Amino acid sequence: MKLKLYLLCIPLLFLLASCTNSENNLPKAKDGVLVLSNDNFSANNKIPLNGEWEFFWEELLNESDIKERTKKMNPPNINVPSYWEDSVYTAHGYGTYYLKVILPVDKVGNTLAITTVNQGTSYTLTVDGERIAANGYAGNSKETSIPEYSDRLVYFTPRDREINIVLHVSNFTHKFGGAFNPVYIGTPEKVMYSHNIQLATSMFIIGGILIMGVYEIFIYLFRRKEKVFLYFGLINIVIAIYSLFKMPYYYNKIFTEVPWIWGHRIEIISIYLLFLLYLLLGKSMYPKEMKKTPVLIGVIISLVCIVLTLVSQPSFYSSLLEYVFIILGIYMIYNLYVVLLAYRRKRPTALVNLIAIMVFFASVVNDVFASLNFIESLPFVTIGFFFYVLIQSINLSREFALKLNEAEELSFDLKKLNLSLDEKIKDRTEELNQKNEELERLTLLDGLTGIYNRRYFEEHLTIYFEEARLSTKLLAVLMIDVDNFKLYNDQKGHVAGDHLLINLAQLLNDLCIPNSFVARYGGEEFSIVLMDYSVQEIIQFAENVRLAVEEEKYEQSSNSTYITISIGVSSTENHSFVHKEELVKRADQALYASKSNGKNQVTFL
Incomplete structure (x- = not known):
């Protein structure tokens, strides 16, 4: 029994170990200047351009305007990433960020990559006066701004050791504004490799969760009396949807026509749906321990919040979510009480369920605090969801003694998913090799004339x-x-x-x-x-x-x-x-x- 408990604690230890930030030894920008070395490029797949950027509030300036301005005055600095609320004390407005990056000599004339997820809620990124990336349109008013969230991976070729990065950011819709996500730079090979590994890993996790959700729903269709499988299957599907619509917004690669505001609404609505379904799941698993009244109140709160999210603007429903998080915290404590009570009464699934909840809650609390800018942390909710779903699947399988052929079917499906992901990784690797060869050829050609350089x-x-x-x-x-x-x-x-x-x-x-x-x-x-x-x-x-x-x-x-x-x-x-x-x-x-x-x-x- 103790051995099983230790094994179930491994996911929680994994999450805690993952909190180590490997970027502490990287250089930081100081007074709008960041100096990079060859060691920085060789030791990291991508380098965050974090630190002090020059900042011009309520101005959208180009590179030449900034240089003229700096001749007359020393502009203020702002930390990137950070929220505007921490510096200019408002989330709504627009501004210009400027950073001078000093590259190693051998990077001049060689293609580099820049990637970032999004900035709140629209941005335009230029390097040496050339616009290379944008999300939506960064304007100086709500009417001229177009909000959008999506990850970007772009390439550019520096012509000098000194490159000038100008970032325009505007926000008139969301509760949080500013350049609150890091901008990364690196060699195309390493950045693409990191991007592909992250994409493959996320797709594997999301695909695994989705398959397990469909599997649980099919069990319910064959055993209609066991509604626990229905609720747990729906939870898995909503988790997969939430993982697609949260940062880094993989849904943009699949549903390219979805407007930003609906993508953001689906992300928030997924949280309320998870809350609702989790209450129903708890009631189905422990009907004698969980009372009807708290469940009914929680379901009503979830439905009301979903409706308000559908009809209101981001500034309202984002603020609403903060207050709902307080209610969610209370229900988390209540749910822990229910599970502990079930464990005390020797319910067969209570102990394993308690471990799964600890993993789940640890990842959710981490991401909630990070989203509210209370802490700085990597996102773990998808990994936490995956381990939660995995543990609960085993838990429910043990309780209801699933047939051997059903367990073999799940194993076969997961194996099939692994094979398909291996093929995708292989294809992506071949594609990357071809692009590397093309990049090597391009480094030998003059960018203007097309002849040798x-x-x-x-x-x-x-x-x-x-x-x-x-x-x-x-x-x-x-x-x-x-x-x-x-x-x-x-x-x-x-x-x-x-x-x-x-x-x-x-x-x-x-x-x-x-x-x-x-x-x-x-x-x-x-x-x-x-x-x-x-x-x-x-x-x-x-x-x-x-x-x-x-x-x-x-x-x-x-x-x-x-x-x-x-x-x-x-x-x-x-x-x-x-x-x-x-x-x-x-x-x-x-x-x-x-x-x-x-x-x-x-x-x-």
């Missing part, structure tokens, strides 16, 4: 240089610069300048001959690497490139002048280069000579 140039020039050093093959580098590009930008604008660079990159790529490649070296500068060509062939190729650009007649200004390029060329012939950097430096010196001697020419050194 500086990283590809450095890596492959190293390979070519070693091959040339160990053989008799000649290696040549052409450094190409657009003449008067700044003037072109000033006269025609940066958008036109980007189009010019795209066209030039495509032209250079088309002109490449075998055993050569072109890469964007930086800004308006390009580089072409050629292998196994004579000096005469290299110089002729460079001259052909220069003429091709000249003949394209990219108009530079209104006085009918056209875009030209200057080229510097260097080769391993007659030079005993030890390092590839010496070859690049010689080509760069040749380019400088072309520029100094009047531009639009080829210089070979």
Whole structure:
């Protein structure tokens, strides 16, 4: 008997152990700045951007506005995550959060991922001026704001170590407002892995609860006198529904057209339904210990609250829920009294039921206090529900001596669910591997022009240089610069300048001959690497490139002048280069000579 009691206590110990917060050693933002290291990325699947963000209350500012503002004054800070009630003493309004993140050098130019669940009740997230994520629409009034809850996983590529994150948040409908959920950053592989594991685990738990609920209802259909199976089956189904509609709001992946307010209402209504069904379940299990009057009062309260939630606004029914939680607490104590009384009277299911209730109540109390911002904790209610359902299923099975074939059917269903989840995880893993390969390819391409980038140039020039050093093959580098590009930008604008660079990159790529490649070296500068060509062939190729650009007649200004390029060329012939950097430096010196001697020419050194 003691051994069984210890085994049943394992879920409760699991919940308590899970309360350990592994994020205490992570860096925190200070005065709107967060510095991250390579160790942070390697040691964590995703890094929370927690700490002090700069905060502008009742203003929706962009990055440039914020930087202008900070030149004149030091803006106040606000902790993220936190509720507005703790800082500006109101839940309704709007504001701008700003955080400067300093990345490790090797993260520049590599794709990163940002993910968050939701902010109350709408937000827009921009990185370096580019909007990458949003939930609903963050406006400056109730009429211009669109509330929505949903998790987001997006990608971006930093172009510098310093990235600027701007978060607009507005709330005019809910009782709680502000950026009260963490924003996470990490590598795409690790964030996607964490996301998939969480999704697979949650779906496994929700699917297991749902299957057990359907199983219990089928038992009731064959044994109509045993209403305990009906109530317990309905509890399982409502728990599964609640788990879909609570954070992180998996229902958005299935029912994409459900409005935010109805998703939120279903979440709240599920709590009242669980309260109602649990009272009926307790009355069915212990009819002599649980009195009719408390059950009737509880059922009436639940039905009234459900109706009010359906017809009222979030600010009202969210406040109502706080008061109902007090009533729920009283009923929890009453239910414990009933179960203890049943145990004292030696009811066969009382002891196991008591353990199940402890697990269930521990997870619910944790999440209730967390939702009311009384404590900081991870959500455990789904896990608590799962263990509660599991323990109660065993409990009811023992009491009513289910047939062996019924137990085997449950085992078969759960095994089938496990297999299907394994297949899903396998498919997701294969999909992740494909995306990783695609991400690796994208890291070698220039984001603007689509040709190879500086990283590809450095890596492959190293390979070519070693091959040339160990053989008799000649290696040549052409450094190409657009003449008067700044003037072109000033006269025609940066958008036109980007189009010019795209066209030039495509032209250079088309002109490449075998055993050569072109890469964007930086800004308006390009580089072409050629292998196994004579000096005469290299110089002729460079001259052909220069003429091709000249003949394209990219108009530079209104006085009918056209875009030209200057080229510097260097080769391993007659030079005993030890390092590839010496070859690049010689080509760069040749380019400088072309520029100094009047531009639009080829210089070979």
